[in-house]
Amino acid sequence: MQTKNPHAKTPPMKLVVFDCDGTIVDSQAGIVLSMVHAFTTLEMTPPTREATLSVVGLSLPEAFAVLAPDVDKATRAALAERYKMAFRELKHDPAETEILFPQAKETIANLAARDDHLLGIATGKSRRGIDRLFDREGWHGSFATIQTADDHPSKPHPSMLQRAILETDATPEVTVMIGDTTYDMAMARTAGVAAIGVAWGYHTVAELNNAGAHIIVERFEDLPKAIDDVLALESSAA
DSSP: OOOOOTTSOOOOOEEEEEOOBTTTEEOHHHHHHHHHHHHHHTTOOOOOHHHHHHTBTBOHHHHHHHHOTTSOHHHHHHHHHHHHHHHHHHTTSHHHHOEEOTTHHHHHHHHHTOTTEEEEEEOSSOHHHHHHHHHHHTOTTTOSEEEOTTSSOOTTSTHHHHHHHHHHTOOGGGEEEEESSHHHHHHHHHHTOEEEEETTSSSOHHHHHHTTOSEEESSGGGHHHHHHHHHHHHHHHO
């Protein structure tokens, strides 16, 4: 009969950090409509749908610096405020503008129930936006750390991941970032954590690979195995 070694080290918890828009939530319609509103109310030509979607993942100041590079900071600030106002109006019917990707709810529930996993969020959304989503989905008890654009520099700066690791007593070696943009992949690489790209979001698989994704998944339900695989790969390479 085997007995447990009281001096054996407990394996560290895995920290699984998700981006939100484009990764968990399909918010394309609301983002594009809000961007059109922001520009047209200031009598400016709105960016194309493709240009708008290409900056998803950045904080609003960074996004408007890309979309409106020739205007001053005051105008960009006005654009950001009008965008937020329009987006809040659309939130009166969040089921139409923030739709969970297939199997997102089930997979997150499965991961949250695992004893060796902690879940986190690192997003360019505001804390208010995350709280609304979590209220709707009942996720407030599922995530151990939440990092938003309210408190950090824009991605790909590693601040969000560094804070998430600190708050959960994790280490980079057992942390994975899951996202749909090159900003997520670059942030993960800069923070020294594993990077999983998802194929259903705003940036292409080729772009994610070029930005440093360790693994790309095609379906949400493939994430649990991908998490185990990429962290095992990182462990063996250490």
